[in-house]
Amino acid sequence: MTTSQEPMTTSQEPGTPRLTRRRFLHGSALTGAAAFLAACGTSGTGGASSSAATSGSPSTAPSTAPSGAPTEAPSSAAATAEASSAAPSETPAASPAAEINVANWPLYIDTDDDDSTKHKTLEDFKEKYGTTVNYSEVINDNEEFFGTIQPALRGGQDTGWDLIVVTDFMAARLIRLGWTETLDLANMPNKVANLQDVYKGVDYDPTDDHHAPWQSGMTGLGYDAEVTGPLTSLEALWTEDDRWTGKVTFLSEMRDTVGLAALRKGKDPSVITAADVDEAIADIKTAVDSGIVRAFMGNEYAEELVSGNVVLAMAWSGDVIAKQGEKESLVWTLPDEGGLLFTDNMLIPKGAANKSTAELFMDFVYDPAIAAQIAAWVNYVTPVKGAREVLAAEDSELADSPLIFPPEATLAKVKIFKTLTEAEETEYNDKFSVVTGN
Known part of the structure; x- marks a missing residue:
């Protein structure tokens, strides 16, 4: 769901105290x-x-x-x-x-x-x-x-x-x-x-x-602002750009990656259909085939953001904050199109x-x-x-x-992925695995 709200990010104005976990x-x-x-x-x-x-x-x-x-x-x-x-x-x-x-x-x-x-x-x-x-x-x-x-x-x-x-x-x-x-x-x-x-x-x-x-937590965008500049849209994950092509990770969790791909097309993951899933997986394959996506990862992407091997990722909200102490240019944002809860x-x-x-x-x-x-x-x-x-x-x-x-404005932009039947879960995971290679 797209709103006119300013994107929620973890970056802050210069001179203000950085929100740390410690x-x-x-x-x-x-x-x-x-x-x-x-x-x-x-x-x-x-x-x-x-x-x-x-x-x-x-x-x-x-x-x-x-x-x-x-x-x-x-x-x-x-x-x-x-x-x-x-x-x-x-x-x-x-x-x-x-x-x-x-x-x-x-x-x-x-x-x-x-x-x-x-x-x-x-x-x-x-x-x-x-x-x-x-x-x-x-x-x-x-x-x-x-x-x-x-x-x-x-x-x-x-x-x-x-x-x-x-x-x-x-x-x-x-x-x-x-x-x-x-x-x-x-x-x-x-x-x-x-x-x-x-x-x-x-x-x-x-x-x-x-x-x-x-x-x-929430699933959205994590990126190195020093390399990419500010990002607010899921479209960046499907955009060939010299700053990040080949340095992008998608999540290895089917619901996260399919869910964000669906949100990019204006689809609601909480009521996602088989046709929506097929469209999302086809779009994910396009990003892979174009060379944008480096890998599908679990929490490992956080370390890759710090190392610089990855500069843009589908990311879980708290992980990026955890790594700001090691790399202050890391930012997490809730995309314009929305995110997942x-x-x-x-x-x-x-x-x-x-x-x-x-x-x-x-x-x-x-x-x-x-x-x-x-x-x-x-x-x-x-x-x-x-x-x-x-x-x-x-x-x-x-x-x-x-x-x-x-806050309410943030919660209005996040969706919970639909509860799947056993048959749906098997079908969607199998299709997703073909793209991820797992």
Whole structure:
């Protein structure tokens, strides 16, 4: 959808403070895009605590978890495999496990400026519960990651992960296949109290007991303004220009790339048809055949933007902000034609060794103070009530960030990709794979 609004970008006027994800840290399928606005300012309940968590490879350990009540927060100014017969995780014991294994995307949790292996949220969790979080940034693409866990899940085996973070369509698939644990919401008072209403009752988990949203974000344009100059339209991705031809990346996620291609032609991804998909894929092929597109990538494109191998990319909002500290000329913008809105979700794979401690961690990040700590660094949309009030008390600029709390004008320009049937997902992914070569 095209509007007359000025494009939303992450660049700022000279002399104004750059919005960073770090300043705050030192100080201390949705029902519709527009519904986000009403949820942004609500307060929630929870208590913060504030130590060495580590990154590491998956391991298995006994599972445990206590339950607790939330305290007051600041008041506010394409798989078709059959479902497996995996047994559910064991009944929890009396105390948290010594460690849990978490798989997430890169650039998706607060990180120490001087040591990229340190994450205050994980240190806070260990200090409070004694559990080390083996946190691994191993997810760059939903389908690729699904391929690594599918054999174990199909065979009824533990994947080695206690908690994974995947995008809404993949969450829907895993839940549909019966490959996720049912959450014990009695162990998760913060999640119950502080999940914003807009996230509740999604069609793939109407009882909200198989997933917990991690963050939401937008898909648009990321580019090196020093090379390309200012860009506002998706048309740039299909324009042969000496400044960027051969240095453009499209996303390896079918929904993102097909969705942006559809928006370029004025089509709405939330009601996309098979004919629209075919047209979008044909246009994507044209960009590839012309030599404009260098590659299809997951999160790797962010590093390529920093290196200069890529100067224009289909990009997720928070990733580009993450890299501005390394390259100030990087900009993320919501195109004139609009962008996409997505949600990444925490799930516990069926048969996980430490289910109840994973639930404890999920609930921990729904404490508004912890959620604010994460949101301030990642610059994605937080699903947690009360996080905005915490940010406002520490940094009014962050509390007003259009990336963390999108205004109505922004939300009017983003679309959520249509929920696909299993047959549609298989068909569209197969057609997309022909173009990407995967």
